[in-house]
Amino acid sequence: MSTNCLETNVTFPVYLLDxxxxxxxxxxxxFQIALGFLGVIGNMTVCVVIIQKPKVLxxxxxxxxxxxxxxxxxxxxxxxxxxxxxxxxxxxSLGRAFCLYIMPTTETFFGAAIFSIxxxxxxxxxxxxxxxxxxxxxxxxxxxxxxxxxxxxxxxxFGSIPLYAxxxxxxxxxxxxxxxxxxxxxxxxxxxxxxxxxxxLAVVAFSYIKIAQxxxxxxxxxxxxxxxSTSMGNLHSSxxxxxxxxxxxxxxxxxxxxxxxxVCMLPLTLLRLVAIFWTEIAFQPYYTVLLTLMxxxxxxxxxxxxxxxxxxxxxxxxxxxxxxxVTRLFxxxxxxxxxxxxxxxxxxxxxxxxxxxxxxxxxx
Numbered sequence: 001m002s003t004n005c006l007e008t009n010v011t012f013p014v015y016l017l018d019x020x021x022x023x024x025x026x027x028x029x030x031f032q033i034a035l036g037f038l039g040v041i042g043n044m045t046v047c048v049v050i051i052q053k054p055k056v057l058x059x060x061x062x063x064x065x066x067x068x069x070x071x072x073x074x075x076x077x078x079x080x081x082x083x084x085x086x087x088x089x090x091x092x093s094l095g096r097a098f099c100l101y102i103m104p105t106t107e108t109f110f111g112a113a114i115f116s117i118x119x120x121x122x123x124x125x126x127x128x129x130x131x132x133x134x135x136x137x138x139x140x141x142x143x144x145x146x147x148x149x150x151x152x153x154x155x156x157x158f159g160s161i162p163l164y165a166x167x168x169x170x171x172x173x174x175x176x177x178x179x180x181x182x183x184x185x186x187x188x189x190x191x192x193x194x195x196x197x198x199x200x201l202a203v204v205a206f207s208y209i210k211i212a213q214x215x216x217x218x219x220x221x222x223x224x225x226x227x228x229s230t231s232m233g234n235l236h237s238s239x240x241x242x243x244x245x246x247x248x249x250x251x252x253x254x255x256x257x258x259x260x261x262x263v264c265m266l267p268l269t270l271l272r273l274v275a276i277f278w279t280e281i282a283f284q285p286y287y288t289v290l291l292t293l294m295x296x297x298x299x300x301x302x303x304x305x306x307x308x309x310x311x312x313x314x315x316x317x318x319x320x321x322x323x324x325x326v327t328r329l330f331x332x333x334x335x336x337x338x339x340x341x342x343x344x345x346x347x348x349x350x351x352x353x354x355x356x357x358x359x360x361x362x363x364x
Contacts, residue, residue, distance in 0.1 A: 015288040017086065028292065029083060032299060036079045039303025043068040043075070046306050049319045054141075056316050057309060059127070060120045060253065062144045064309070066151065067257075070113035071302035078106045082295040086288055092176035096169045099176035104163030110196050111155030113302075114261060118200040119147065121207035121254050128214050158195055162188060186276045197269045204258050208251075256308045264301035267294045 017025070046068040050061050057064050081103065084093055092099055169176050178185065271294055275281055281290075310317045 013283045013285070013287075015089075015285055017288040017292070032079070032083060032295060035296075035299050035303055036075045039075045039299060039306075040072060042303060042306030043072045045320055045323060046309065047072075048323060049316060053315075053319060056319055057253070057313060059123070062141070062148065063116045063120050063123075066148045067113055067116040067305060070109045070116065071305055073109040074106075074113070074302045075299065077102065078109060079295070079299060081106065082291070082298065086291045086295060089282060089287065089291065091174050092169070093174065094176075096171065099169040100164075100167055103176060104160045104167055105156075107159030107163065107192065108152070108156045110265075111159050111192075112152050114196055114200040114265075115151040115155060116148070117254070117257050117261060118203045119151065120257075121204040121211075124254075125207040125210050125214075128211055159192065182276070182279070189272050189276050193269055193273060197265060201258070201262060204254070252312045253308070256312065257305065260304055260308070261301055264297040264304075267297045 020028075047065060049056055050065045050068075054061055081094070094102075163178070166178050166180065167176065168179055180188070267290075271281075271290055281287060310320060
């Protein structure tokens, strides 16, 4: 083994980041680590809030819990690997065990995240469709759990099992790689592109369109029906308002999640597609710069979800404040200010009374 290592000579390309000043490298990596750390704290907070109040984010809370777990795993496992790949795209610095047993799992987290987002829109469409058909039955907590288990198993089966079966580690040159032909690699990447990006976004778009059509159709039919009585008119009005409220609730939390995913995961998707049709891109000087942009966009996709929940959901925002003690801090600050103002007013009234007594004494 050692003889082969000495006899084999592998030349690695020189990249633009290899010429980067050391201070700039520290700032770049520090920024990525800080962003990832904030994302870990945010997603852990999401998990804690949903555990404490399971319905804080509505019926989609279980799917958002699954999304938070996937984002956590992405930041904890995928981010360190991606940063090391930025510095040296070909060498593997984490050893044989990490290459063969941890590296293949990284694809599972991307699939679980986007499938969880897609389920939010699809279930909302199913619920509104059932309401239109006067079928009140909804998915139970246990059924949602089984669906999410199926999502994670499917993501693992499509994304990770092929890597577990074929991943190899070269201890001589410290390389973790797949000994696939170009046809096999192209098939795998195209499958992931469809499953991890195209298909979920198509499901969400389909859900959006169908929800809008169902709400519009139901609203038109209800408005065209004769009320007959005041109670029946109130019932029609209440039904329309309920459906419109469900539509707005779906759009409010799902729209920013989908836009964030579509924009932030686009660099990774495009880079993978370009790499299978132009294999020489990995040897271009600017390849590590593309990797950096891809890493930052992927971190943003996983770290920004808790910020979206805080912006669009007031109850979730209040729960986060209570967890970090912000509410108690403001309460204490408010009490301190009120006590301080009262004491100052007391001193002012005491000074006024003393001055009035003094003036009266002088007059006498």
